[in-house]
Amino acid sequence: TAGITQAPTSQILAAGRSMTLRCTQDMRHNAMYWYRQDLGLGLRLIHYSNTAGTTGKGEVPDGYSVSRANTDDFPLTLASAVPSQTSVYFCASSEVAGGSAEQYFGPGTRLTVT
Amino acid sequence: GQNIDQPTEMTATEGAIVQINCTYQTSGFNGLFWYQQHAGEAPTFLSYNVLDGLEEKGRFSSFLSRSKGYSYLLLKELQMKDSASYLCAVRESDYKLSFGAGTTVTVRA
Numbered sequence: 001t002a003g004i005t006q007a008p009t010s011q012i013l014a015a016g017r018s019m020t021l022r023c024t025q026d027m028r029h030n031a032m033y034w035y036r037q038d039l040g041l042g043l044r045l046i047h048y049s050n051t052a053g054t055t056g057k058g059e060v061p062d063g064y065s066v067s068r069a070n071t072d073d074f075p076l077t078l079a080s081a082v083p084s085q086t087s088v089y090f091c092a093s094s095e096v097a098g099g100s101a102e103q104y105f106g107p108g109t110r111l112t113v114t
Numbered sequence: 115g116q117n118i119d120q121p122t123e124m125t126a127t128e129g130a131i132v133q134i135n136c137t138y139q140t141s142g143f144n145g146l147f148w149y150q151q152h153a154g155e156a157p158t159f160l161s162y163n164v165l166d167g168l169e170e171k172g173r174f175s176s177f178l179s180r181s182k183g184y185s186y187l188l189l190k191e192l193q194m195k196d197s198a199s200y201l202c203a204v205r206e207s208d209y210k211l212s213f214g215a216g217t218t219v220t221v222r223a
Binding site for chain 1: 144145147155156157158159162164201203205209210211212213214215216
């Protein structure tokens, strides 16, 4: 079982360009999440989706958008990248949004905006 | 919102015990998670507490006191492979997780 996959593994992007980070899970989890991880700040929630067809804003949503057209995929789009978006991005999923459901994390995408 | 505090770094000797403390302030509490993250890898789930008390899972235990806004992760019989960052995460009533900055544990021979 693949679990949760992310693509690309890493990317260097010029400021002002757009990019979509891909995330796919094969566990049929209802809830999915996007985090960014920066040194000294820990993981911060960007956007989340409690079920297919719905999305919500996390702690740091500005400059990012998401969609959840189906259960398996949860892409994150940067419309016009800025250097402050340089970070490691983790996608995660959980069976449901509440209860004791743990979140499973993908391997991450390391993004550098120049 | 959340305010989650945990020490930045800890060092311990192989075979010893280390306790990682986490304090939090929240307007609504719906559970506390601990995750382990090795350098360059994804976080992986270690434990979950929603009621006061101790949860034990092999060499790892986690404790919660909701009235004090306090949790700790106890790592016993430390092994070299336990060198990693340990992340405390609190879930608010809207089910979103907020993470602390993490505690980097270094295990020395």
